[in-house]
Amino acid sequence: MNRPADWIAPFAPAEGAPPKTLLAFFRWALSGAWGVLIAGSVFAIAVGVVEVAAALVLGKVVDLALASGAGSVFEDGTVTLIAAAAFFMLLRPAAFAASTYFQTIVVQPNVFNLVLSRIHRYTIGQAVTFFDNDFAGRIAQKEMQTARALTDVVVEIIHTVLVALASVIGAILLIGTIDTTIALGLVVWLGVYVVMIRHYMPRVRSTSKARAGARASVSGQIVDTVTNIKTVKLFAHADHEDRNALRAMDTFRDRTLDYGRVAVAFRFWLVTLAGLLPVLMVGGALFFWSRGSVTAGDITATGAVALRLAQMTGWVSHTLMALYANVGETEDGMRTLTPSYTLTDRPGATELQVTDGKVEIADLTFRYGHEVGGLEDISLTIAPGEKLAVVGASGAGKSTLVALMLRIYDTEIGRIAIDGQDISDVTQESLRRQIGMVTQETAMFNRSAFENIRYGSPDATFDQVVAAARKAEAHDFIESMNDHEGRSGYDAHLGERGVKLSGGQRQRIALARAILKDAPILILDEATSALDSEVEAQIQDALDRVMEGKTVLAIAHRLSTIAHMDRIVVLDQGRIAEVGTHDALLARGGLYARYWHRQSGGFSTTREAAE
Numbered sequence: 001m002n003r004p005a006d007w008i009a010p011f012a013p014a015e016g017a018p019p020k021t022l023l024a025f026f027r028w029a030l031s032g033a034w035g036v037l038i039a040g041s042v043f044a045i046a047v048g049v050v051e052v053a054a055a056l057v058l059g060k061v062v063d064l065a066l067a068s069g070a071g072s073v074f075e076d077g078t079v080t081l082i083a084a085a086a087f088f089m090l091l092r093p094a095a096f097a098a099s100t101y102f103q104t105i106v107v108q109p110n111v112f113n114l115v116l117s118r119i120h121r122y123t124i125g126q127a128v129t130f131f132d133n134d135f136a137g138r139i140a141q142k143e144m145q146t147a148r149a150l151t152d153v154v155v156e157i158i159h160t161v162l163v164a165l166a167s168v169i170g171a172i173l174l175i176g177t178i179d180t181t182i183a184l185g186l187v188v189w190l191g192v193y194v195v196m197i198r199h200y201m202p203r204v205r206s207t208s209k210a211r212a213g214a215r216a217s218v219s220g221q222i223v224d225t226v227t228n229i230k231t232v233k234l235f236a237h238a239d240h241e242d243r244n245a246l247r248a249m250d251t252f253r254d255r256t257l258d259y260g261r262v263a264v265a266f267r268f269w270l271v272t273l274a275g276l277l278p279v280l281m282v283g284g285a286l287f288f289w290s291r292g293s294v295t296a297g298d299i300t301a302t303g304a305v306a307l308r309l310a311q312m313t314g315w316v317s318h319t320l321m322a323l324y325a326n327v328g329e330t331e332d333g334m335r336t337l338t339p340s341y342t343l344t345d346r347p348g349a350t351e352l353q354v355t356d357g358k359v360e361i362a363d364l365t366f367r368y369g370h371e372v373g374g375l376e377d378i379s380l381t382i383a384p385g386e387k388l389a390v391v392g393a394s395g396a397g398k399s400t401l402v403a404l405m406l407r408i409y410d411t412e413i414g415r416i417a418i419d420g421q422d423i424s425d426v427t428q429e430s431l432r433r434q435i436g437m438v439t440q441e442t443a444m445f446n447r448s449a450f451e452n453i454r455y456g457s458p459d460a461t462f463d464q465v466v467a468a469a470r471k472a473e474a475h476d477f478i479e480s481m482n483d484h485e486g487r488s489g490y491d492a493h494l495g496e497r498g499v500k501l502s503g504g505q506r507q508r509i510a511l512a513r514a515i516l517k518d519a520p521i522l523i524l525d526e527a528t529s530a531l532d533s534e535v536e537a538q539i540q541d542a543l544d545r546v547m548e549g550k551t552v553l554a555i556a557h558r559l560s561t562i563a564h565m566d567r568i569v570v571l572d573q574g575r576i577a578e579v580g581t582h583d584a585l586l587a588r589g590g591l592y593a594r595y596w597h598r599q600s601g602g603f604s605t606t607r608e609a610a611e
Contacts (some may be wrong), residue, residue, distance in 0.1 A: 004101070008033045008110035016117045017339040020475070022327070025334055029115045029150055037111075037154065040102040043095070048166025050095045051308060052174055057084050059301030076129060091359045103159050113155055116147035119337055123141070127343040128408050138224025139217045139308055139336070146333025149212075149326035156326075159272050159609040160319040163314055171305045175281070178298045182284040186309075189277055193313065200266040201324045207259040209328035214252035216332075221248045230499075232430040263321060274313040281306035319483065343410060345427045352426040354434045356384035357520045357551035359405070364414035378414070387552040389562035391595065392571035398555045401571075402525050405553070418521070436519035442510040444501070449478045450490040452509055456517035464516065472512035472542045477505055511542050522547060524554040526533055559596055567593060 012032050019025050030037065031420060061084050074081065120143055131139065139205045168190060177181035225232060225241045232241050285302040288294045294302075357380040367374040375397040382388045390398050403409055407423055416423050421432050436456070444452055453474075460468075469475040481492040483500070494500055494509075501509065514522065524543070540561070556562045563582045570578035570585070570592050578590050585592035 004106050005110070007106055008114060010110040010113035011117045012114065012590035013121065017340065018122055018334070020334070020338055022331060022334070025330070025338070026150065029118060030111070030154065033111060033114060036106060037158065040099075040107050040158050041162050042098040043077070043102050044162040045166040047095050047099045047230075048163040049170050051163070051167050052170030052305065054088070054092060055171075055301045055304035055308065056174055057087050057293075058304055059297035060084070062297040062300045064297075068452060068577045072387075087251050088535065099159070099163075103155055107158065108151060108155050112147055112151040116143060118146075119143050119146055119333075123337055126339070126341060129342065130339070134336075135220030135224050136227070137218030138216045139218040140223075141335045142333045145212060145216065145329055146337060149333065152326045153323055153330065156319050156323045161317060161323070164316045167312060168309065173308060174305060175302060178294055178302060179284070179288050182281055182288070182302065185280050185284060186277075189273070193273060196269055197317070197320060200262065200405050201320060203262045204259070204266070204329075204540075205324040205328040207255065207262050208325035209332045211252070211255040211259050211325075212329040212332040214248070214255040216336075218245070218252050219247045220323060221245050230455075259325070266317070266321065270313060270317045274310045277310045277313070278303070278306040316375050335433050340348060343407070343428070346425060349425060349427045350421075351430040352418060352421055352423070354436050354520045358382065358384045358414075358419050359521065359551060359553070360417045360420075361401075362417070364411060364416065365411045366400060366409065368400075368409075374574055375404075378576060380569065380576065380579075382551055382553065385549065385551055386567065387554065389554045389565040389568045390571060391556060391559065391562065391568060391592065392577075395573075396571040397574040398571060399525065400574075401555070402523055402555065405523065406435060406437070420525060434512040434519050435521045435523060435610060436517045436546075436550075437523045437525065438507070438510045438514050442506040444494050444509065446495055448487070448491050448493055449481065449509065452494060453512045453516060456513035456515070460516055462490070465512075468512040468516040469508075471515050471545050472508045474505070474508035474512050487501045508542065511546055514546050520550060520554045522550045524552065524556070526555055526557060559592075 009032060014028055014031055020029050060080065064080050114214055123139065123143060172186055175186055221244055225245065232238060282303045285294055285299045289299055361378055361380040364378040365376055390401065392398055404411055406426055410424060450465055453469060454460050466475060469478055479489050482488045483492040487493060554562050554565060562568060567579060568582060568585055569576055572591060576590065578585055578592055586596060
């Protein structure tokens, strides 16, 4: 049998997409954990019952003392006193310990990870456009916020609300055995308390939701500035970024003040109502004691219950404020993180099987939902092992073509097929596993050089990583690297987005990653346009090695890098304007020839050919 800490599987996947309504979202996020949560609830209810029983035991001891007298109380009440001592020293601590153990060991750490893993797993399945339309920091903040808030709701319902509910019900039953009028007064007081809760909690919830949204905006603004700190410095816009951050902070401050005003009013009326309870209950017990209908022990029990409930009122109300605030934060996170996927695998999608690497593009039109722009009526076949280059002015549609091949977007008209398989009929994951890519803006993680290269094949051994680095001519500079924590060589971390590397070094890491992935189809998206001519020459051999035996689609501004390709396609305003070899296109004297003559030896003189 698993140990209690493992009773909830903390990383179990959820069924389907997260729902858009609150209760359904809770069911989705917590599915698979309900049995353990119910067991934890039983322990919490037991604590509430024990708390009420404590007042009853105390009253019995007082009645025993008064009935036996000072001289014989220990002789006459030995069993009762031992039982009372055992209750306070053994049973009550055991009940609290069991409940606390369940809360802190079984429930809280596992539920947080269960919810966060499910939210994160769903979020990273979103299309690229989802992330393009938001701040990275804001999305990360929302994931953490929602998981933490939902976990706190679960823990507080079990640890506080159920304990309080069991205590209140037990108190009403206990006081009812003493005097029904006092019990009725407790019920009336409880009704007033519930009305106040119903009045204030929705306000707490709405102001908390607004506060959570404003807090996430502050995080998003700050992360956006820090992520682009070099641009901020280069343009001397620290003051501008400071003003943007202060505006976001000011909005957050206003929303926090809104929440605070509601909290102050709620706490005032709560404390007033809590102070009324002991007056009513103890006063009532004294009145009926003066009439001879209750005992001194009953007064003690009533007073203990009244004080405990009065104390619990503050505790519960504070918890309810936090609970409703967390519900608001959960709803805020749901709104950001649960949009339906805009790009999904079709039902019954199969795994892409690449045997030859033939790419067929037929009658392809894509306009991003607009009347103009994008691609128009593109038909093209890339033979197995062929090296095809695509050139054109900015906005001609080169990057759009790459995005469609990778199914970042779905085609609007026409189709793209690989070895006869329509890419819209295969799974996105299998498609992208079969395509290697090296881009101008090489993505680097703030992890070790080893981990960044092995991203191309997560199961690769150290020797395989080193071999790929050698082929990419990256091994020597990696061996000489050191980071600020004293890690060196392949263990050295590269910094945020590879900031510690030069452009050429980043490209060679990316080439090593592509070599390690060894996909049959390779896309080079302006892979050398950010490099100077000397660095480009250094990695050209590495590029040639990467392309060996693969079907290649290369996009380039710098024409020297693609002059040796098998064919060159020239795009103009989303259409194919020219197709041919380098020599044939030069002889034709069209667009390609014009681009080429603007360059000297393939390197830019006054402007890049595609500008």
